[in-house]
Amino acid sequence: MEAALLACPGVRQAACDAIGSGADRRLAAWLVADAGLDTALVRRTLARRLPDHMVPGAFALVDHMPQTPTGKLDRKALPPIVDGGDRQAFAPPETPLQEMLAAVWADILGRSRIGIFDNFFDLGGHSLLATRVVSLLRGRLGLDVALMMVFERPTIADLAAALEDAAPGRPLPAPDRPMAAGSADRFDDVSDDQLDLVLARLLGGQAQAEDDFTRTTPAQGNRVEEIMAK
Structure with a gap:
């Protein structure tokens, strides 16, 4: 890396x-x-x-x-990293799609409000949280939203534009597709030790993490594999 x-x-x-x-x-x-x-x-x-x-x-x-x-x-x-240090002036959502995206981001990121030019990752977002965003959007919009889209379009303004381009002529969000509560993949039950195993694999390769992985319980090991699959 x-x-x-x-x-x-x-x-x-x-x-x-x-x-x-x-x-x-x-x-x-x-x-x-x-x-x-x-x-x-x-x-x-x-x-x-x-x-x-x-x-x-x-x-x-x-x-x-x-x-x-x-x-x-x-x-x-290494110095601490402060989330959101480069945030732009707040710009509120202007369309129903932007309002829906802002509500999703606010819930997942634990923020009271999200501007359309705020960067998802600068606000504390990361790959696991981006997975939750994509899961919610797929269910709410009925589109095959790619995870890469969040990385390439990390602001609500850019993401909304990309989603509209992917579904020309369709109203977004679709009025007949309510977003079910709890439909996103959640990782609230993931322990620091389990995430450390995941990060060890990413930072040091599979071999570095194998020894630690063998000391996990079957349930812990399955959870780590689930995160890696996501």
């Missing part, structure tokens, strides 16, 4: 690690980059090259990478 980041234009150094806890645990990336680097462009580039669950859900630009006395990367000294 760090190799994929280093292959992005303008990225000079990169580090990845897990942040958050519970259902909010996700991958993050710290970058030493050329001036003016657009992390949204880096995210879109990675989304085209990597599986969606390997795309970091949060980015931070730093002047340098902290090092241990032996010259190795000091992951514990």
Whole structure:
């Protein structure tokens, strides 16, 4: 994953690690980059090259990478990442489809309101939460919404436009397709240990996680496999 980041234009150094806890645990990336680097462009580039669950859900630009006395990367000294630090001025939804998307995002992200130019990932979104968004939209809109669409169109304005292009001549949201409560895939029951196994596979490869995985109970192992499948 760090190799994929280093292959992005303008990225000079990169580090990845897990942040958050519970259902909010996700991958993050710290970058030493050329001036003016657009992390949204880096995210879109990675989304085209990597599986969606390997795309970091949060980015931070730093002047340098902290090092241990032996010259190795000091992951514990990486600065905290604050969600939503680059949010634009609030712009309310203007269409029924944008209103529906805003309500879905607000519920999934735990936000009181979402503007149509707010970036899903800058607000704390990540691959597991994007999966929930897609699950809800498929049921509500009756469209085969691809997960990649959320990565490539991470604002409500852009996502609504893409959905309308995918269903020309159809009213969205469809009035005869109510969105059932609880229809999205939820990961609230996922423990930090289970998500650490998932992240270990993503950061260090399958072999690194196999030893830890053998020490899980069958139920825990099944849950980890379910997350990886998502």
